[in-house]
Amino acid sequence: MTYHKELTRIIEEIVAPAASGTDSEGAFPSDAVDALGAAGVLGLTVPAPYGGGGLGPGAATDVVRNLATACSSTAMVVTMHYAATAALTATGREDVLREIGAGRHLTTLAFSESGSRSHFWQPVSTATADGEEVVLDARKSWVTSARHADSYVWSSRPLAADGPMSLWTVPAGKDGLSLPGRFDGLGLRGNESLPVHADGVRVARTDLLGEDGAGLDIALTAVLPWFLLLSASCGVGLAQAVTAATAEHLTGTRLEHLDQSLAQQLPSRAKLARMRIQTDRTGALVADAVAAVDGGRADAQLLVLEAKAAADETAAEVADLAMSACGGAAFRKELPIERRFRDSRAARVMAPTTDALHDFVGRALCGLPLLDAPA
Ligand SMILES: Cc1cc2nc3c(=O)[nH]c(=O)nc-3n(C[C@H](O)[C@H](O)[C@H](O)COP(=O)(O)OP(=O)(O)OC[C@H]3O[C@@H](n4cnc5c(N)ncnc54)[C@H](O)[C@@H]3O)c2cc1C
The missing domain is CATH 1.20.140.10 (Butyryl-CoA Dehydrogenase, subunit A, domain 3)
Known part of the structure; x- marks a missing residue:
């Protein structure tokens, strides 16, 4: 897949002209994300059988390095999207990957928590089984693209297994999710890294990524x-x-x-x-x-x-x-x-x-x- 020409165009016509306003207004770079989706750049790392570009870390790092020469906020949004896509790819989450491959879906990582802070390897948030459903409760402290993502790759304590963590794909907009406040940081002011709270959010058991406890x-x-x-x-x-x-x-x-x-x-x-x-x-x-x-x-x-x-x-x-x-x-x-x-x-x-x-x-x-x- 060739992406350089379109990426260069998007950077020159959309990302770079908006960068100063993205920063001063703390505005999420929606136009850039939409254009990157339409050009196949958001789906670049999705395996080809799911409609993506099938490319690896070399291409993805080239994309974010080029974006970062113009706007670090946009580069960070795409960084979190590709990192979360890697979890979905490793666990074969075909339905979400097909949406990403089609350029219609922005995802992100919801790992950091108020309780365990930067120690993402030890979440304190919970997942509780309830029949075919699972109830998630969490105080996520920083989620890039929080209001604009279509889904979160989400960590919690396991349902029942011994391991320290399970991973889930959580659709944005679920009942019980709330996003308090607005992002007002020193830098990366357009990356919208907000807290996301989950109070009794119900997902399907099949939204587990990999095995329980293997997160x-x-x-x-x-x-x-x-x-x-x-x-x-x-x-x-x-x-x-x-x-x-x-x-x-x-x-x-x-x-x-x-x-x-x-x-x-x-x-x-x-x-x-x-x-x-x-x-x-x-x-x-x-x-x-x-x-x-x-x-x-x-x-x-x-x-x-x-x-x-x-x-x-x-x-x-x-x-x-x-x-x-x-x-x-x-x-x-x-x-x-x-x-x-x-x-x-x-x-x-x-x-x-x-x-x-x-x-x-x-x-x-x-x-x-x-x-x-x-x-
Ligand atoms: C712009 C931005 C975007 C982000 N986006 C996301 C996202 O999309 N998803 C997500 O999950 N998280 C995200 N994060 C959160 C990030 O990964 C960290 O979890 C968060 O910045 C940690 O802040 P804290 O105040 O909780 O740090 P604390 O854990 O309170 O740490 C404070 C300081 O102590 C140091 N420290 C803590 N523990 C140790 C240790 N064991 N050894 C040595 N030093 C230690 C740290 O290095 C740090 O300097 C984002 C953060 C930023 C700034």
């Missing part, structure tokens, strides 16, 4: 690699965009009294160089992690963990350097850099957070399990 395995093996690579690619795209904007500002802005451009000031050039080196270094790590996953290499798990940890910091540091290199012009929003600086703060607190990833990478290097057995 953590599915989350770690099927969802996490996609999420980590996609989130890392958002960071690389953001870093590429602020590096390009900084180069443009330095070369296009003059110090009239010296008859020089800002680029002729060594400290500014040196900052730009550091930005580019960090961006390319992280981009290369992410590309190698994608190749490791595609090739089934033994170091794939370690590299995907490293990739998000590195990209979280690269995005934040490169955006910080850009604010400094571009000075007051960046501070006063004359340049599209201050928005990216705020956007760049999100990834470090998105689970697995950078802190958790440093723990996971250290554990992997020491031959320890990523997670301690649940309490």
